Amino acid sequence: MKKLLLATTLILPMAPAASAEGTLNIYAWADSLSPDLIAKFSEETGIDVNVDSFSSNEDALTKLQAGASGYDLVTPSQHFVKIMADEGLLMDIDASELDAYAQLDERWKGQWWDPENDYSIPLAYGTAGYTVNRDKYDGPVDSWKAIFEPTDLAGSIALLSYPDEVVSAAQLYLGIEFCTEDKAEMKKVYDLLKAQKSSVAAYTSDNIENRIGSGEVAAHFWWDGNSLRLRNDDANIEFAMPKEGLVGWLDSFVVPAGAENVDNAKAFIDFMSTVENATVQYNYYAHSAPVAIDESKALYTTENAPELFPEVPVVFAQACSPAAQDLVTKVWTDLLQ
């Protein structure tokens, strides 16, 4: 937070001078972009950068669907890239022509969410799982059972406020396929979450650091890199490695249809993907980098950051059909009715 404030104060005085070169409006996950890099980008190009943040893919999708969002660059996860592209909400920027594309690891090219590499350049990837506070809980964390069918953790669990990744995790635990349209299978997910509800303190996606770091709750549904960053801030926490698997995600830069500063957006994507800057971003964000980085300067390695190198299966979230999505919504609404 201090770093963020510092960076903001650095940007502010530059803003008026820079505005002549145009602006770039970014809508990204909260605290996901290195403020140092944004300041550096403004300095080098004279482009005035504004960053707004979201805390769920659904928020980003809704904002784009409402039209005229005013954003030039958004960073949704893979399944939402697919939905946004299918809905015609994204601009074809010929991503494969960008310099950034050449930096990209082969495994992220030509994937199902963007088979022709038209729309997106990945920014970071990682997993969704859960984190426990070791001052509050000393039990095993090798399975989703610890939070979905809790014994020691009762009353001290927090999940996210949206079903997206929580339902996926429950499906991993129960061995049910993501995006199933089978009602009987989804009823099992509902029964699991319903039985768990009395042990859940809150369903919330904001301010997770404080809640798990301070021990307000003993276990929190969370992401790998965020957990790593908090642990490095001396919190006694551990990111669980459930044997059933973790929910994978990959956030990408996309340009919404109708964006005004497309060239600036492309320049920013290229800027963020150079080896030097991608390393700075990696060290700041603490989520894995899908582009080449300078390993000698990387802060997080297999030794000191087990969070980023899971040995359990990682299953990437899918873009569900509307029928499957309705079942997910039904589970959630019935759960919170």
Place this chain on the structure above:
Amino acid sequence: MSKAFRFWGLAPAWALMILTLIVPILIVAGVSVAERGAYGGFDWAFDLTSYRQILFTEGWTDALEFDPKYLWIIARTMLYALTTTVICVALALPVSYFIAQQSARVKIILIYLVTLPFWVSMIVRVYAWLIILGNDGILERVYRLFGGADVSGFLFTSGAMITGMVYSYIPLMVLPVYASVEKIDPALIEASHDLYGSRWVTLRRVILPLTAPGLMAGSILVFVPCLGTVLEPMLLGGGKQLMMGTLIQTQFGGARNWPFGAAIAMVLLAFVVLVLLINARRMPRQSEIGL
């Protein structure tokens, strides 16, 4: 005043009302009968599915069945809004009375203090309660200081939520009630005592009827925003039970069902109009008794 002026002079006000109030409501009404898009959004059509969904949904079998879950959410929202309003009345009445008793100078300072929280962002004010009610928070420490047992778990309960709502909206109750209380002629209270009216009788027969307009106005100002509240249920209630505000939010977000969200918003609007209508019917009666 010429006829033309009467029309054109009011035109800006009408334009503002129509553009910023009537048109958006018509759009919401339009969306509520539209067809939902597969991934959110909507297509213009006339389709009452969303309104049917409030009462009937497909259960875990494929049959369409009567499902009162949304009615429960509506009822719960009304109950919490009503509870908040009643607590606000109970707190605002003595506070207003106390303020009205002070000297002119002190009055101004106290009224200023009541409105002070409005200068701070709503989110910040609600977050403050996270610190007060949280684990090892101020409330728990004070409780322990006075020898209380090791308690926890004030946060993420409906009590925490109502506390937050009362705190957020009580200035809206205090101000109109104070305006009424201040106007009460002390001679009337004296007269009541002279006529052997006990304190209770004086309160019930003299003070309460005289403050009724302020109480009514305050109750509406508190009750109506409580119906649509989102922050308190999410942050203080822990998001464990949907309220109308959070339900609408879910429909536009995760559920990607905009028409249904709009339909719930129309139901919410209908309740608000209902409350205002009931109030409008009461008003003439109050003026009949000389208020």
